[in-house]
Amino acid sequence: MRVSSFIAAALLQASVTWSSPVETDDLVARGASKRPNHPIKPHHPGKPFPVSPARTKTCTVKTYGNGKDDSKNVLSAIKSCNNGGHVVFSKGKTYTIGTALDLTFLKHIDLDVQGTIKFTNDTDYWQANAFKQVFQNATTFFQLGGEDVNVYGGGTFDGNGQVWYDLYAKNNLILRPILFGTIGLKSGRIEDLNLRYSPQWYNLVANSTNVVFSDISISGYSSSSNVAKNTDGWDTYRSDNIVIQNSHIDNGDDCVSFKPNSTNIVVQNLICNGSHGISVGSLGQYKGEVDIVKNIYTYNVSMSNASDGARIKVWPGVSSALSADLQGGGGLGAVSNITYDGMVLSNVDYAIEITQCYGQKNLTLCNEFPSNLTISDVTIKNFVGTTSKKYDPLVGYLVCSSPTVCNDINIQNVTVKSPSGTNQYACANIDGIDSQVNCKKVA
Ligand SMILES: *[C@@H]1O[C@H](CO)[C@@H](O)[C@H](O)[C@H]1NC(C)=O
Ligand SMILES: *[C@@H]1O[C@H](CO)[C@@H](O)[C@H](O)[C@H]1NC(C)=O
Ligand SMILES: *[C@@H]1O[C@H](CO)[C@@H](O)[C@H](O)[C@H]1NC(C)=O
Ligand SMILES: *[C@@H]1O[C@H](CO)[C@@H](O)[C@H](O)[C@H]1NC(C)=O
Numbered sequence: 001m002r003v004s005s006f007i008a009a010a011l012l013q014a015s016v017t018w019s020s021p022v023e024t025d026d027l028v029a030r031g032a033s034k035r036p037n038h039p040i041k042p043h044h045p046g047k048p049f050p051v052s053p054a055r056t057k058t059c060t061v062k063t064y065g066n067g068k069d070d071s072k073n074v075l076s077a078i079k080s081c082n083n084g085g086h087v088v089f090s091k092g093k094t095y096t097i098g099t100a101l102d103l104t105f106l107k108h109i110d111l112d113v114q115g116t117i118k119f120t121n122d123t124d125y126w127q128a129n130a131f132k133q134v135f136q137n138a139t140t141f142f143q144l145g146g147e148d149v150n151v152y153g154g155g156t157f158d159g160n161g162q163v164w165y166d167l168y169a170k171n172n173l174i175l176r177p178i179l180f181g182t183i184g185l186k187s188g189r190i191e192d193l194n195l196r197y198s199p200q201w202y203n204l205v206a207n208s209t210n211v212v213f214s215d216i217s218i219s220g221y222s223s224s225s226n227v228a229k230n231t232d233g234w235d236t237y238r239s240d241n242i243v244i245q246n247s248h249i250d251n252g253d254d255c256v257s258f259k260p261n262s263t264n265i266v267v268q269n270l271i272c273n274g275s276h277g278i279s280v281g282s283l284g285q286y287k288g289e290v291d292i293v294k295n296i297y298t299y300n301v302s303m304s305n306a307s308d309g310a311r312i313k314v315w316p317g318v319s320s321a322l323s324a325d326l327q328g329g330g331g332l333g334a335v336s337n338i339t340y341d342g343m344v345l346s347n348v349d350y351a352i353e354i355t356q357c358y359g360q361k362n363l364t365l366c367n368e369f370p371s372n373l374t375i376s377d378v379t380i381k382n383f384v385g386t387t388s389k390k391y392d393p394l395v396g397y398l399v400c401s402s403p404t405v406c407n408d409i410n411i412q413n414v415t416v417k418s419p420s421g422t423n424q425y426a427c428a429n430i431d432g433i434d435s436q437v438n439c440k441k442v443a
């Protein structure tokens with residue numbers, strides 16, 4: 001189809017209704033959800049979040065049904081309602097998406113997802129067409145960006161992950177799309193949504209500022225023997241002033257992960273189950289690149305059935321290989337001003353894990369080439385609960401590659417015990433750490 005006729009056809013498919021500029025009740029009467037606007041509390045990253053003006057028109061997305069690709073319907077409704085509108089994905093309906101949608105042109109728009117948005121299982125199409133986000137070979141089904149965008153409505157994004165879990169088990173070099181790509185978004189709120197069966201990470205938040213995620217439910221397990229892998233809840237990258245709060249995450253990798261250049265972020269009131277913890281990193285993966293993670297506040301997290309509670313993972317000064325599709329080391333940069341305040345742990349392998357030897361099990365080798373990525377001003381406090389049996393008598397692992405690149409680590413009021421009642425930590429290369437925790441020196 002030619003572009004002009006495509007747009008004409010698309011415009012015809014959107015049902016556009018205009019309303020008076022005075023919004024809310026009128027829109028709600030016609031099936032639109034009210035904006036949730038969950039307050040950011042109790043912590044706040046410090047910078048203000050711009051006010052999002054009320055929207056003045058509504059567009060309802062049509063659906064063909066029967067699994068036919070609704071992407072044109074979605075795009076046309078969004079185009080009709082961009083710059084001041086409210087797009088409704090109706091309750092009870094399933095919208096099939098079989099086309100990679102570039103939604104980085106959004107401006108002053110609300111996406112009111114009450115129904116289900118389900119991505120097709122065409123793994124060949126998505127591998128060829130999902131948006132490449134460069135970092136860690138990440139790709140996304142869609143990219144949502146622009147300015148002043150809100151997504152809410154109580155509905156579901158379904159990544160149809162099973163085909164991907166099974167395919168990845170056969171070939172771990174395939175590129176599995178991330179369910180929700182927030183890319184280049186300047187100001188927005190993503191609230192009251194269910195994210196299900198992501199092929200890989202659930203959220204990538206990249207090149208974004210002033211974005212709040214609140215009241216999100218994340219879950220999705222494999223129904224075959226092939227485990228759903230790398231299903232991080234959120235990964236932030238090159239992003240500033242971000243809040244992630246009031247959410248429940250059942251997954252199989254990092255609950256939240258702060259990747260390079262994540263700054264001024266608050267994570268609070270989360271229930272994480274089955275994850276790899278709240279992680280800074282991995283950082284320093286790419287030789288010569290400068291990674292910065294600073295001003296992070298993590299508060300009130302319940303962490304169950306996880307490999308870690310608080311985790312900071314940095315690659316060593318020279319390259320190493322963790323697995324066929326994960327290798328790195330030699331990067332530069334700094335991790336600083338990181339606080340983990342309040343965590344309740346249950347069946348977690350390590351309550352705290354700080355490593356500057358990520359990907360390198362040979363600590364002698366790691367110490368020969370200390371990381372050029374410093375870790376400083378880290379506070380971990382008010383943790384309670386019990387670890388798993390896995391490393392008993394150890395409850396944590398605090399291993400830097402040299403004291404010169406790792407300092408001002410403060411562990412306070414952490415009373416976590418192992419199932420056998422011990423509270424021992426593996427320690428190396430952190431000055432003063434043995435006066436804070438019960439250390440067992442390694443390397
Ligand atoms: C993919 O989805 C189609 C349509 O929903 C279905 O007929 C087909 O069985 C699915 N393929 C796989 C491998 O699950
Ligand atoms: C972010 O912006 C940079 C610079 O404009 C660009 O190179 C990159 O591809 C963008 N996306 C991501 C995910 O980094
Ligand atoms: C990216 O994917 C390519 C091809 O699958 C692979 O060779 C490379 O190691 C991957 N890079 C990372 C950082 O995972
Ligand atoms: C901690 O988070 C839980 C939900 O995850 C919430 O119910 C509780 O109110 C929060 N507590 C505080 C003190 O904010």
Ligand SMILES: *[C@@H]1O[C@H](CO)[C@@H](O)[C@H](O)[C@H]1NC(C)=O
Pocket residue numbers: 250273274305
């Ligand atoms: C919590 O995680 C465990 C272990 O990963 C899993 O078996 C269990 O089903 C999860 N619970 C929920 C409610 O998803």
Ligand SMILES: *[C@@H]1O[C@H](CO)[C@@H](O)[C@H](O)[C@H]1NC(C)=O
Pocket residue numbers: 238260261290291292
């Ligand atoms: C991260 O920030 C540092 C310092 O500003 C910069 O040198 C580096 O290029 C940035 N990295 C990315 C991936 O944007």
Ligand SMILES: *[C@@H]1O[C@H](CO)[C@@H](O)[C@H](O)[C@H]1NC(C)=O
Pocket residue numbers: 045046294295296297337339
């Ligand atoms: C450290 O981070 C917190 C937020 O977590 C922020 O309030 C504080 O200003 C930061 N301190 C410095 C010195 O930047």
Ligand SMILES: *[C@@H]1O[C@H](CO)[C@@H](O)[C@H](O)[C@H]1NC(C)=O
Pocket residue numbers: 273304305347
């Ligand atoms: C942790 O896993 C166990 C066993 O799978 C499960 O019974 C429990 O509910 C999980 N905890 C949470 C908080 O989901």
Ligand SMILES: *[C@@H]1O[C@H](CO)[C@@H](O)[C@H](O)[C@H]1NC(C)=O
Pocket residue numbers: 362363364365
């Ligand atoms: C670890 O690295 C050191 C230094 O290169 C080497 O001498 C030693 O054999 C290595 N240990 C193992 C178990 O590979």
Ligand SMILES: *[C@@H]1O[C@H](CO)[C@@H](O)[C@H](O)[C@H]1NC(C)=O
Pocket residue numbers: 317318330332368369370371372
């Ligand atoms: C990084 O660290 C390695 C090993 O510790 C060192 O050989 C190298 O010169 C450093 N690179 C930079 C750019 O500082």
Ligand SMILES: *[C@@H]1O[C@H](CO)[C@@H](O)[C@H](O)[C@H]1NC(C)=O
Pocket residue numbers: 342343381382383384413
């Ligand atoms: C230690 O942490 C626990 C659990 O968060 C908290 O209830 C208690 O008030 C803390 N104690 C101090 C002295 O901060």
